[in-house]
Amino acid sequence: MLDLGSIDRADDRPPYRQIAASLRRLISTGRLPPGEKLPSEAELIAHYGVARMTVRQALQELRGEGLVVAEHGKGVFVRSTPPVRRLASDRFARAHRKQGKAAFLAEAEVSGHKPGVDQISVTTEQAPAEIAERLRLPEGARVVMRSRRYLANGTPVETAVSYIPESIAAGTAIVSTDTGPGGIYARIEEQGHQLGRFTEQVTARMPTPEERRALQIGAGVPVITLTRTAFDLDDLPVEVCETVKVSHAFVLEYDFPAR
Incomplete structure (x- = not known):
């Protein structure tokens, strides 16, 4: 009782x-x-x-x-969906891409979720000023913009928008809805840009009305925003990804050495 x-x-x-x-x-x-x-x-x-x-x-x-x-x-x-444990030190491991797994697929499976993705949109546009700066592109440069929504057990938990320089993405599966095994990063590496490092900026805020609709959350639920830049071994930025995560749906876990 x-x-x-x-x-x-x-x-x-x-x-x-x-x-x-x-x-x-x-x-x-x-x-x-x-x-x-x-x-x-x-x-x-x-x-x-x-x-x-x-x-x-x-x-x-x-x-x-x-x-x-x-x-x-x-x-x-x-609500029955437990948090997705985002293991930042492991989620971009090359071993996952070799197994045909993109980052979200790998971390969702570790957390015991059935991952999914929908609302995929792919366009080629002029890079917004901030994105061009992060990618070190000249003003007016074009990028392939990939928008999608991620699901855990059928529940929306994250939206993401990736920006890839057109010079890298053109003529590859990056411009297709289905990027193939290993996702965007596998295709970037196939173009000769072996990934070397990532930087991430994490903030928190309240969602916009559009984000509330996409993530199916109430106005009182905060979101985590994460902006990631991927660099190749020559330290050339090859992708910027802006994600919006439902706060209660994720645990962000970082592992780094003490120096």
Whole structure:
């Protein structure tokens, strides 16, 4: 039997926030485990003695935090997708590309997820000023821009946009929807640009309306933004990738030597 608590009329918090706090506590302590169905609206109304709108506000708050998902005609469930562990020291290993695995595929499998990708768009455009600077391209230079959305167990967790100089990408599978085994980096290396190093910049912020729609998250769920630049062995930048990640869907893990 779940201990749903009760409404404290002396509490400064509105009732819906108190209900949300009680359900949040049950989720965080594992009393409501991933995949578990929450009590129905009718049950919550009866237990707390509140109006339906109050219960819906509480559930909406939890949905906005990414803690629960609503399934039409079935109810509200604790989100079941555990974080994808992003192993930064291993995700770009050449061994993965030789096995035909792109980075997200490799890390999703390690985390026990079924990876997927959709909403793929490939265009050739003039490089935005910041991207041209990162790629050391002259003003007006063109790049192949690849946009896609990544899924873990069917749930959107990340969007990514890669920019590759047209001089590298033209005439390769990089300009196709399916880049083939090993992904973009395998194709870049086939062009004679063996990868030597990467730099990454990581920030956090609230999502834009477009990002909320693409990632299917509420306005209260922050996102992680990561901008990566790939360099070949001659230290020539060969790709810039801008990713937007659902904050609760990832654990970013870095391994580096102490010097």
